[in-house]
Amino acid sequence: MIPLGHYLIVSAVLFAIGTTGVFLRRNLITILLSIEIMLNAVNLSFVAFGRAAGDMDGQIITFFVMTVAAAEAAVGLALIIALFRHRESLNPDAFTSLKW
Amino acid sequence: MPEALVFYAFAALAIGASLLVIGQRNPMYSVLLLIASFGALSGLYIQLDAPFVAVAQIIIYAGAIMVLFLFVVMLLNASREDGATWDRSHPIPSTRLGKVGALLAALLVVQLGWALSQLGGRSVPVGSRVDGERLGSVLELGRVLFTRHTFAFEATSILILVAMVGAVVLARREGEA
Numbered sequence: 001m002i003p004l005g006h007y008l009i010v011s012a013v014l015f016a017i018g019t020t021g022v023f024l025r026r027n028l029i030t031i032l033l034s035i036e037i038m039l040n041a042v043n044l045s046f047v048a049f050g051r052a053a054g055d056m057d058g059q060i061i062t063f064f065v066m067t068v069a070a071a072e073a074a075v076g077l078a079l080i081i082a083l084f085r086h087r088e089s090l091n092p093d094a095f096t097s098l099k100w
Numbered sequence: 101m102p103e104a105l106v107f108y109a110f111a112a113l114a115i116g117a118s119l120l121v122i123g124q125r126n127p128m129y130s131v132l133l134l135i136a137s138f139g140a141l142s143g144l145y146i147q148l149d150a151p152f153v154a155v156a157q158i159i160i161y162a163g164a165i166m167v168l169f170l171f172v173v174m175l176l177n178a179s180r181e182d183g184a185t186w187d188r189s190h191p192i193p194s195t196r197l198g199k200v201g202a203l204l205a206a207l208l209v210v211q212l213g214w215a216l217s218q219l220g221g222r223s224v225p226v227g228s229r230v231d232g233e234r235l236g237s238v239l240e241l242g243r244v245l246f247t248r249h250t251f252a253f254e255a256t257s258i259l260i261l262v263a264m265v266g267a268v269v270l271a272r273r274e275g276e277a
């Protein structure tokens with residue numbers, strides 16, 4: 001049997017990778033993908049905790065997180081399409097006209 | 101111990117593929133690698149006695165959401181990354197801001213490691229206290245979802261509706277009715 005801590009370590013590493021991607025990458029699509037990585041890292045720890053506690057709620061909340069991820073992807077990609085139509089670029093540095 | 105071996109193989113695949121996702125210049129490869137990472141995660145879910153979550157992970161994430169991403173990458177013809185000049189040589193920038201970002205991410209790793217080290221019972225095998233038979237049953241899952249979590253479930257449908265309307269409004273061309 002795998003200890004609970006190992007799942008949590010995998011989850012923490014995945015979350016950190018996602019954060020690194022959001023911080024370091026300058027491509028809107030890759031930033032959205034990094035957010036998906038972070039959501040999945042959280043899902044993994046939810047399921048692992050639920051399994052350890054013998055509770056169904058860990059799996060249930062994973063479905064809700066998946067739904068939120070789907071909604072986020074739909075709206076985020078629509079935003080990306082609208083921005084790309086505006087500037088012909090996927091670099092977030094191209095969309096700084098609101099910066100003072 | 102085949103079980104531990106499978107766990108480490110899936111965990112290494114998930115982490116390695118995720119690392120490559122943020123290290124890729126081509127968003128197309130990033131999306132495909134993320135699908136591999138999600139497949140490995142669903143293997144971990146099966147080990148955690150959550151077969152339905154594993155299947156939903158494959159169908160919803162790897163199937164629906166990632167195809168949506170792939171569709172947008174192809175639609176925008178964004179296979180090459182158009183960045184600033186410093187961005188052309190390597191996908192991970194080495195500017196001052198990039199260093200701050202890397203520092204913040206490293207800080208997050210330290211914090212998460214500290215939080216994990218404070219957590220009690222982390223060396224307890226994950227399936228030792230309860231039987232996985234009940235947790236893996238789809239019947240039980242559906243019962244809990246539609247009784248105790250009915251409100252959240254219904255709220256989710258509103259969320260999907262809002263996302264749908266939002267996507268249509270945002271992606272519409274300006275000036276059209």
